[in-house]
Amino acid sequence: MTTDLRTEPAPGLPTERAPRPRASARARLGSAFAMFRNRKSITGLAILGFFVLVAVLADVLAPYSPTKVDNTARLQPPSAEHWLGTTHLGEDVLSQVVHGTRGVIVVGFLAAIMATIIAVVVGVVAGYLRGWRSESLSALTNVFLVIPGLPLIIIVASMFDDPPLVVIAAVLGLTGWAWGARVLRAQTMSLRNRDFVQAARANGEPLRRIIGHEMLPNLMALIAASFVGTVTAAILGLTTLSYIGVIPVNTYNWGTILNWASAQGAFRQNQWWWFLPPGLCIAAIGVALSLINFGIDEYVNPRLRSAGERARAMKKRGLDVNDAVTAVRTTPSAREDA
Amino acid sequence: MTAVQPQLPTEDAVEAGTTATTAVRGRSRVPWRFLAGRAAFYLFTLWAAVTINFVLPRMMKGDAVSQYLSRNRNVSPEAADALRSLLGLDTDKTLVQQYVDYWVLLLRGDLGVSLLHGLRPVTEVISQALPWTVGLVGFATVVSFAVGTVGGAVVGWRRGSRLDALIPVTTFLATIPYFWLGLLGIALFSVNLRWFPIGKAYGVGMRPEWSAEFVGQVIHHGTLPAVTIVIASLGGWMLGMRNMMLTVLDEDYVTVAQAKGLPNSRVLWRYAARNAVLPQIQSFALSIGFIVGGTIVMEMVFSYPGVGKLLLDATNAKDYALMQGVFLVITLSVLVANILADVAYAFLDPRTRQTEA
Numbered sequence: 001m002t003t004d005l006r007t008e009p010a011p012g013l014p015t016e017r018a019p020r021p022r023a024s025a026r027a028r029l030g031s032a033f034a035m036f037r038n039r040k041s042i043t044g045l046a047i048l049g050f051f052v053l054v055a056v057l058a059d060v061l062a063p064y065s066p067t068k069v070d071n072t073a074r075l076q077p078p079s080a081e082h083w084l085g086t087t088h089l090g091e092d093v094l095s096q097v098v099h100g101t102r103g104v105i106v107v108g109f110l111a112a113i114m115a116t117i118i119a120v121v122v123g124v125v126a127g128y129l130r131g132w133r134s135e136s137l138s139a140l141t142n143v144f145l146v147i148p149g150l151p152l153i154i155i156v157a158s159m160f161d162d163p164p165l166v167v168i169a170a171v172l173g174l175t176g177w178a179w180g181a182r183v184l185r186a187q188t189m190s191l192r193n194r195d196f197v198q199a200a201r202a203n204g205e206p207l208r209r210i211i212g213h214e215m216l217p218n219l220m221a222l223i224a225a226s227f228v229g230t231v232t233a234a235i236l237g238l239t240t241l242s243y244i245g246v247i248p249v250n251t252y253n254w255g256t257i258l259n260w261a262s263a264q265g266a267f268r269q270n271q272w273w274w275f276l277p278p279g280l281c282i283a284a285i286g287v288a289l290s291l292i293n294f295g296i297d298e299y300v301n302p303r304l305r306s307a308g309e310r311a312r313a314m315k316k317r318g319l320d321v322n323d324a325v326t327a328v329r330t331t332p333s334a335r336e337d338a
Numbered sequence: 339m340t341a342v343q344p345q346l347p348t349e350d351a352v353e354a355g356t357t358a359t360t361a362v363r364g365r366s367r368v369p370w371r372f373l374a375g376r377a378a379f380y381l382f383t384l385w386a387a388v389t390i391n392f393v394l395p396r397m398m399k400g401d402a403v404s405q406y407l408s409r410n411r412n413v414s415p416e417a418a419d420a421l422r423s424l425l426g427l428d429t430d431k432t433l434v435q436q437y438v439d440y441w442v443l444l445l446r447g448d449l450g451v452s453l454l455h456g457l458r459p460v461t462e463v464i465s466q467a468l469p470w471t472v473g474l475v476g477f478a479t480v481v482s483f484a485v486g487t488v489g490g491a492v493v494g495w496r497r498g499s500r501l502d503a504l505i506p507v508t509t510f511l512a513t514i515p516y517f518w519l520g521l522l523g524i525a526l527f528s529v530n531l532r533w534f535p536i537g538k539a540y541g542v543g544m545r546p547e548w549s550a551e552f553v554g555q556v557i558h559h560g561t562l563p564a565v566t567i568v569i570a571s572l573g574g575w576m577l578g579m580r581n582m583m584l585t586v587l588d589e590d591y592v593t594v595a596q597a598k599g600l601p602n603s604r605v606l607w608r609y610a611a612r613n614a615v616l617p618q619i620q621s622f623a624l625s626i627g628f629i630v631g632g633t634i635v636m637e638m639v640f641s642y643p644g645v646g647k648l649l650l651d652a653t654n655a656k657d658y659a660l661m662q663g664v665f666l667v668i669t670l671s672v673l674v675a676n677i678l679a680d681v682a683y684a685f686l687d688p689r690t691r692q693t694e695a
Binding site for chain 2: 143146151154155262267309322
């Protein structure tokens with residue numbers, strides 16, 4: 001990846017010199033989020049924000065307690081009383097889904113924060129240093145990449161009788177940082193030889209400042225992408241583990257609901273209100289996260305966006321992007337039309 | 339005399355081996371340093387995997403024998419002790435001694451015996467499950483790779499057209515949790531439409547044999563799992579190929595090829611796709627490694643008698659010998675796939691060899 005990541009704001013006009021420190025601070029903050037400033041990322045962030053809100057306000061939003069047993073209303077299809085129907089014990093499915101959001105969001109973000117911190121530290125340090133220290137950190141990364149994740153998680157998670165959410169998040173984070181570290185190391189290695197880093201080194205800036213002030217801003221897009229990727233992986237990991245039953249079924253999340261639904265034969269008896277909503281929620285959050293990542297991808301590699309736009313623009317003028325010969329012949333006539 | 343003598347490469351230049359002369363000799367230098375580095379990495383990873391494998395069961399609560407005893411009441415304490423020493427769980431040995439023993443047994447190809455499967459050797463149990471996993475998931479992976487790569491190339495080539503809509507659709511299918519997709523497939527095609535049987539690799543009462551009926555059964559049972567795997571993994575292949583195509587199509591050699599007046603199909607497949615497929619081939623080699631271990635969930639949903647189900651059952655029953663054996667086989671296959679990916683890349687892309695050496 002050789003794309004230059006522009007994170008510094010354009011130099012301000014001379015007249016703006018007086019309020020510059022504050023303006024540049026705001027501009028810097030804005031530029032740190034520049035990769036989210038496109039339609040795809042904003043849509044993704046909106047969906048994600050919705051789920052975060054649901055997780056925070058779960059107690060207010062849920063019409064019933066997720067474990068409230070109602071023997072008179074078992075396996076009811078959706079009605080005005082129970083919008084998403086009830087389970088085999090008469091529990092309200094909507095309340096379970098709403099409360100389940102909390103576990104998913106908490107574990108997803110906790111795991112991703114842990115994994116990203118490890119990835120940044122290992123990746124940037126391994127990319128900046130040279131010699132055996134860089135090589136050994138890189139070897140460590142590769143070992144974690146090669147060791148199969150899900151089997152390891154299953155084995156580790158089964159070590160605990162009743163693992164709290166933090167432990168699950170830690171296990172998911174510890175097995176999920178390697179990919180980000182590898183990408184960050186490659187990018188740091190290419191940044192290390194750029195002029196501005198060389199200049200900072202020649203000026204005698206300390207290592208912590210070179211890494212913190214010169215390199216990290218240029219790595220923000222990659223860090224964000226690896227964070228988002230880890231959230232996706234952690235959410236899929238958590239729901240899968242809950243469905244398999246490695247995580248005890250008394251902590252509610254979407255995977256647990258599916259575990260119950262599957263164990264009670266909802267899939268064989270067409271109780272769609274029980275198994276469709278949790279799965280669709282996982283899919284929705286997955287789509288939101290991959291939309292955010294598409295946006296970041298297009299920010300890092302503008303060709304991904306411009307290729308489609310350019311082709312569509314040419315098509316409007318009656319040209320085929322893949323036909324070099326006709327393009328030469330028809331350009332004058334197309335210009336006459338315009 | 340002003341005529342310029344034609345500049346023939348001198349004997350020295352040929353000996354020194356410029357880029358041109360190596361090409362003429364048709365033999366590239368063997369990148370020993372690169373090879374040694376990779377070999378060291380693989381040995382280190384192997385050591386790390388085996389060590390993790392050794393440590394994990396010893397960190398877990400409750401040992402295999404007490405689990406076994408709780409399932410089988412009529413085992414005498416002497417027999418329990420004998421079992422412990424048979425499984426290498428004697429408490430009177432130091433951890434270092436156990437570790438050395440573990441390696442010695444491993445190098446002899448002895449993975450111990452499985453408590454869950456009537457004390458049969460672990461190697462035997464695994465080798466019975468392996469063909470099912472490799473056959474089904476291997477087939478699905480190849481299909482998914484081929485369809486996704488060809489599709490991604492076409493979508494990248496026809497950029498800006500309606501085909502662009504395929505990318506979000508396949509990505510959506512890839513973000514759905516696999517087990518849910520599988521369960522939906524069962525609910526729709528097995529329960530309601532009755533097109534496919536529910537789970538298992540072949541019908542009840544059948545014995546594995548090479549007969550038309552049995553093979554037909556296996557195909558009938560395997561279709562739904564294979565299709566769900568393809569659906570779930572197609573998006574990644576397609577997106578990767580399409581993104582690479584967009585990058586490659588901007589290269590000068592593609593413009594030159596078109597300017598020369600080559601037919602579009604030739605530019606697409608021989609010039610653009612051929613270069614864009616390199617990272618795909620590397621990920622394909624890597625995904626070969628995950629064939630063995632990556633489908634635990636599929637095998638659970640469809641109760642398919644493969645390696646993943648073996649690992650799940652072994653973990654639930656705390657059958658450590660089997661668990662370690664399966665984990666080792668999974669890790670080994672990933673390592674072998676990584677070596678394959680390295681070799682394929684070095685073979686296909688000369689730049690890797692040159693820069694690394």
